[in-house]
Amino acid sequence: MTGTRETILDEALRLFAQKGIRETTVRDIAKAVGITEGAIYRHFDSKDQIVHELFGRYSSMLYETLDRVIKNTASDRERFSKVVRSFLEFAFKNPDAFKFLNIFHYLRGKEVRRFKRIPVLLIRELLSDMRAKGILNQDPDFALAVMIGTLERVFLYKTMGILRGRREEIASLTADNLWRFLVECGKS
Amino acid sequence: MTGTRETILDEALRLFAQKGIRETTVRDIAKAVGITEGAIYRHFDSKDQIVHELFGRYSSMLYETLDRVIKNTASDRERFSKVVRSFLEFAFKNPDAFKFLNIFHYLRGKEVRRFKRIPVLLIRELLSDMRAKGILNQDPDFALAVMIGTLERVFLYKTMGILRGRREEIASLTADNLWRFLVECGKS
Amino acid sequence: MTGTRETILDEALRLFAQKGIRETTVRDIAKAVGITEGAIYRHFDSKDQIVHELFGRYSSMLYETLDRVIKNTASDRERFSKVVRSFLEFAFKNPDAFKFLNIFHYLRGKEVRRFKRIPVLLIRELLSDMRAKGILNQDPDFALAVMIGTLERVFLYKTMGILRGRREEIASLTADNLWRFLVECGKS
Amino acid sequence: MTGTRETILDEALRLFAQKGIRETTVRDIAKAVGITEGAIYRHFDSKDQIVHELFGRYSSMLYETLDRVIKNTASDRERFSKVVRSFLEFAFKNPDAFKFLNIFHYLRGKEVRRFKRIPVLLIRELLSDMRAKGILNQDPDFALAVMIGTLERVFLYKTMGILRGRREEIASLTADNLWRFLVECGKS
DNA sequence: CATGAATGAGTTTTCATTCAT
DNA sequence: AATGAATGAAAACTCATTCAT
Numbered sequence: 001m002t003g004t005r006e007t008i009l010d011e012a013l014r015l016f017a018q019k020g021i022r023e024t025t026v027r028d029i030a031k032a033v034g035i036t037e038g039a040i041y042r043h044f045d046s047k048d049q050i051v052h053e054l055f056g057r058y059s060s061m062l063y064e065t066l067d068r069v070i071k072n073t074a075s076d077r078e079r080f081s082k083v084v085r086s087f088l089e090f091a092f093k094n095p096d097a098f099k100f101l102n103i104f105h106y107l108r109g110k111e112v113r114r115f116k117r118i119p120v121l122l123i124r125e126l127l128s129d130m131r132a133k134g135i136l137n138q139d140p141d142f143a144l145a146v147m148i149g150t151l152e153r154v155f156l157y158k159t160m161g162i163l164r165g166r167r168e169e170i171a172s173l174t175a176d177n178l179w180r181f182l183v184e185c186g187k188s
Numbered sequence: 189m190t191g192t193r194e195t196i197l198d199e200a201l202r203l204f205a206q207k208g209i210r211e212t213t214v215r216d217i218a219k220a221v222g223i224t225e226g227a228i229y230r231h232f233d234s235k236d237q238i239v240h241e242l243f244g245r246y247s248s249m250l251y252e253t254l255d256r257v258i259k260n261t262a263s264d265r266e267r268f269s270k271v272v273r274s275f276l277e278f279a280f281k282n283p284d285a286f287k288f289l290n291i292f293h294y295l296r297g298k299e300v301r302r303f304k305r306i307p308v309l310l311i312r313e314l315l316s317d318m319r320a321k322g323i324l325n326q327d328p329d330f331a332l333a334v335m336i337g338t339l340e341r342v343f344l345y346k347t348m349g350i351l352r353g354r355r356e357e358i359a360s361l362t363a364d365n366l367w368r369f370l371v372e373c374g375k376s
Numbered sequence: 377m378t379g380t381r382e383t384i385l386d387e388a389l390r391l392f393a394q395k396g397i398r399e400t401t402v403r404d405i406a407k408a409v410g411i412t413e414g415a416i417y418r419h420f421d422s423k424d425q426i427v428h429e430l431f432g433r434y435s436s437m438l439y440e441t442l443d444r445v446i447k448n449t450a451s452d453r454e455r456f457s458k459v460v461r462s463f464l465e466f467a468f469k470n471p472d473a474f475k476f477l478n479i480f481h482y483l484r485g486k487e488v489r490r491f492k493r494i495p496v497l498l499i500r501e502l503l504s505d506m507r508a509k510g511i512l513n514q515d516p517d518f519a520l521a522v523m524i525g526t527l528e529r530v531f532l533y534k535t536m537g538i539l540r541g542r543r544e545e546i547a548s549l550t551a552d553n554l555w556r557f558l559v560e561c562g563k564s
Numbered sequence: 565m566t567g568t569r570e571t572i573l574d575e576a577l578r579l580f581a582q583k584g585i586r587e588t589t590v591r592d593i594a595k596a597v598g599i600t601e602g603a604i605y606r607h608f609d610s611k612d613q614i615v616h617e618l619f620g621r622y623s624s625m626l627y628e629t630l631d632r633v634i635k636n637t638a639s640d641r642e643r644f645s646k647v648v649r650s651f652l653e654f655a656f657k658n659p660d661a662f663k664f665l666n667i668f669h670y671l672r673g674k675e676v677r678r679f680k681r682i683p684v685l686l687i688r689e690l691l692s693d694m695r696a697k698g699i700l701n702q703d704p705d706f707a708l709a710v711m712i713g714t715l716e717r718v719f720l721y722k723t724m725g726i727l728r729g730r731r732e733e734i735a736s737l738t739a740d741n742l743w744r745f746l747v748e749c750g751k752s
Numbered sequence: 753c754a755t756g757a758a759t760g761a762g763t764t765t766t767c768a769t770t771c772a773t
Numbered sequence: 774a775a776t777g778a779a780t781g782a783a784a785a786c787t788c789a790t791t792c793a794t
Contacts, residue, residue: 004757020295022210026785039758041786106294107208142361145345146369149337157333173330181334181369192774214768226770227775235768380753396671398586402789414791415754423789479670483584518737521721522745525713533709549706557710557745568778590764603779605765 005043007033009057012050017096021051021103055104056115058097062090063117070126076135077179083126084151084175085168087119091155092167098155120148135183143182150178193231195221197245200238205284209239209291243292244303246285250278251305258314264323265367271314272339272363273356275307279343280355286343308336323371331370338366381419383409385433388426393472397427397479431480432491434473438466439493446502452511453555459502460527460551461544463495467531468543474531496524511559519558526554569607571597573621576614581660585615585667619668620679622661626654627681634690640699641743647690648715648739649732651683655719656731662719684712699747707746714742 011032015024026047030037044050069086073079091098105112112118127140127147136143154174157163163170199220203212214235218225232238257274261267279286293300300306315328315335324331342362345351351358387408391400402423406413420426445462449455467474481488488494503519506512512519530550533539539546575596579588590611594601608614633650637643655662669676676682691707694700700707718738721727727734 020210022208023295025783027783035757036759037785038760038787041788042757045786047785103294106291107211138365139351141345141351142342142365145341145351146334146338146365149339149341150334151337153333153337153340154330157329163327163329163333177326177330177334177369180373181365185368185373213766223774224776225768226777229769230774396586398584399671401787411753412755413789414756417790418753482667482670483587514741515727517721517727518718518741521717521727522710522714522741525715525717526710527713529709529713529716530706533705539703539705539709553702553706553710553745556749557741561744561749589762591762599778600780601764602766602781605767606778609765611764 004033004035004039008040008043009050009054013054013058013096013100016051016054016103017099021100021107051104052111052114054097054100055112058094058101059115059119060117061094061097062087062101062119063122065090066119066122070122076130076133077183080126080130080179080183081172081175083123084147084178085171087123087151088155088167088171088174091151092158092171095155095159102152120144123147130183137185138182146182147178150174192221192223192227196228196231197238197242201242201246201284201288204239204242204291205287209288209295239292240299240302242285242288243300246282246289247303247307248305249282249285250275250289250307251310253278254307254310258310264318264321265371268314268318268367268371269360269363271311272335272366273359275311275339276343276355276359276362279339280346280359283343283347290340308332311335318371325373326370334370335366338362380409380411380415384416384419385426385430389430389434389472389476392427392430392479393475397476397483427480428487428490430473430476431488434470434477435491435495436493437470437473438463438477438495439498441466442495442498446498452506452509453559456502456506456555456559457548457551459499460523460554461547463499463527464531464543464547464550467527468534468547471531471535478528496520499523506559513561514558522558523554526550568597568599568603572604572607573614573618577618577622577660577664580615580618580667581663585664585671615668616675616678618661618664619676622658622665623679623683624681625658625661626651626665626683627686629654630683630686634686640694640697641747644690644694644743644747645736645739647687648711648742649735651687651715652719652731652735652738655715656722656735659719659723666716684708687711694747701749702746710746711742714738 008029012024012029015028015032018024019028026037026040029050030040033040040050044053065086066083069082070079073082124140124144127136127143130136131138131140131143138146151174154163154170158167158170165173196217200212200217203216203220206212207216214225214228217238218228221228228238232241253274254271257270258267261270312328312332315324315331318324319326319328319331326334339362342351342358346355346358353361384405388400388405391404391408394400395404402413402416405426406416409416416426420429441462442459445458446455449458500516500520503512503516503523507514507516507519514522527550530539530546534543534546541549572593576588576593579592579596582588583592590601590604593614594604597604604614608617629650630647633646634643637646688704688708691700691704691711695702695704695707702710715738718727718734722731722734729737
């Protein structure tokens with residue numbers, strides 16, 4: 001079955017998001033998949049390879065999503081809004097992946113350099129462009145902090161049940177507010 | 189020497205923030221302190237006790253700081269501003285502690301319940317009060333997401349060298365902007 | 377294809393000689409042959425069977441070669457010389473086999489008893505006969521040590537590029553010298 | 565006890581010589597020492613470190629012995645004789661070490677480069693000097709093959725009970741014969 | 753014959769914790 | 774209080790072998 005490799009990745013992702021990378025053992029993954037530890041190593045050279053493949057895969061996936069949105073949207077306002085909503089949509093649809101990406105960034109940030117297609121860099125560019133065009137009334141890096149920080153926490157609080165409401169509504173609300181905060185509000 | 193206990197906590201904190209909790213061994217801590225592993229257990233029952241003591245201690249420290257500010261400030265605007273600036277001041281002055289608190293929240297969130305004096309809860313109350321008073325133009329939980337998310341990322345980006353400028357300036361800027369975003373901006 | 381079995385033996389021999397027996401995995405062999413691990417077991421019951429078959433085969437091959445030379449040569453001097461040269465010729469032509477035989481002798485000497493036609497025993501007999509005839513001026517077992525030791529090292533140093541010259545010349549030189557050392561030199 | 569480290573080395577050496585390096589497990593060593601596997605790692609970083617320390621240690625020991633003999637002996641004949649006898653004395657007194665050095669050379673020859681003080685190189689120099697002085701009637705590298713090969717096999721056959729007699733007698737006999745073979749015998 | 757996936761026992765290594773001194 | 778040695782359980786990883794297809 002060619003699906004075993006994917007199953008391993010899926011289960012590993014779920015466990016990593018749930019318990020952390022270090023606290024998930026290869027045996028945990030194997031048990032979740034329904035195979036023995038040794039079988040894992042037919043598909044991956046090491047636990048770390050699983051981690052890196054997951055990071056690369058989901059990091060790229062979010063990157064591509066945002067990249068497509070940015071390239072295919074004409075209006076500035078619509079582009080910004082769609083980026084925010086696509087970002088949250090990705091997080092809501094792949095909560096384990098999103099949590100995992102954050103954990104990886106937090107604990108193994110140095111290894112992130114090895115990867116291309118880091119979503120945050122794309123958003124940084126977007127904000128820099130907006131600043132260059134005079135749309136953005138903020139230091140783009142400060143705006144980046146507001147934007148990414150907000151997105152992360154909105155996801156977290158929705159996941160924890162603190163924020164209520166339908167996902168799309170939350171996403172729209174977040175998009176609208178961030179636009180108002182960063183663009184429409186008086187100059188900094 | 190009673191100072192050894194404190195040294196253990198300091199070095200443990202530094203290592204936890206740098207490498208993660210699971211990835212820091214008791215031997216790492218002992219080596220950093222300049223004693224042997226066994227000696228650690230003269231001061232603590234377990235590695236987990238160190239972790240919990242650190243979390244409790246710094247969580248309380250930030251909590252007390254914010255609590256004092258909230259209680260001792262008359263004006264709403266000033267209170268909000270001081271909370272933001274104190275929060276960032278704490279993070280900038282105790283970067284390892286702040287990183288550690290975040291790691292602990294992220295990976296061992298369930299254990300957080302055992303602790304009282306969680307800073308975020310204090311801020312949540314503050315925002316709820318502001319909402320009740322009609323000052324805040326947002327769902328307080330959404331505002332919490334914006335605020336905490338922004339603070340975390342501002343700290344992170346300043347630490348990483350992405351955000352430049354003096355700490356106090358960054359803190360003031362953050363405080364002013366968050367106030368404008370959450371309070372002055374048009375109703376949501 | 378019956379050739380697969382032979383290919384397995386060939387590749388296994390090469391790897392055993394290169395890396396050692398224990399350090400060569402069944403997977404290594406399979407990969408070298410261009411089949412999968414499972415297929416190996418269609419041809420052999422176990423890795424050990426491959427090892428034993430190789431040992432038996434090449435041990436016999438050298439044995440037969442020497443035996444033929446001993447039986448078909450009339451003069452003592454010529455017989456001795458041909459034994460030495462045939463021995464080295466075998467080693468030079470089958471360097472992997474010769475290395476493998478030595479490794480097996482060294483690490484699994486006890487298993488050698490199960491095999492008949494051990495080349496060294498043939499040479500021991502030859503030297504004993506020479507001693508009985510009064511040709512050999514040495515304890516035959518000491519002579520055996522000189523002879524086998526020299527042959528092994530001559531092969532090794534030629535393989536390593538330390539000894540230079542054409543193989544046949546080296547073989548002749550070795551044969552002549554050993555004869556002079558063991559036979560012509562003054563009594564021990 | 566500071567002796568544990570030495571005991572580990574001693575037992576490891578014994579087992580490596582008896583069964584081979586790869587076929588000796590860390591558990592085997594621990595059991596022989598009377599401790600648990602984990603305790604081994606308080607004294608050594610890895611099994612390989614034990615292997616390398618043993619090789620370096622005994623390789624040096626033999627090297628120093630030969631070096632001292634070479635430097636402190638005036639007459640050529642006596643020097644040569646003493647080198648041979650010291651070499652065999654070392655092998656007879658440290659049979660496990662000598663077997664281990666051979667195994668290591670055979671299976672992990674490439675790693676030998678990392679070490680200085682390789683005994684064979686010392687003997688090679690000795691023979692080169694003898695050749696330069698006109699004492700040696702042979703290509704020094706061929707003489708090296710005869711000499712080292714003979715010494716190795718003499719040790720082996722004595723160990724196996726094939727060669728009989730007192731060690732000193734065997735050593736003297738070997739020294740005398742090698743001198744006669746390589747020096748006194750007619751030119752090659 | 754061959755594949756490719758899997759097993760299961762074993763190997764090396766790690767690490768929080770204990771304990772005699 | 775502190776050391777240094779050791780434990781024991783568990784982690785990551787290896788590999789000869791089996792088996793359904």
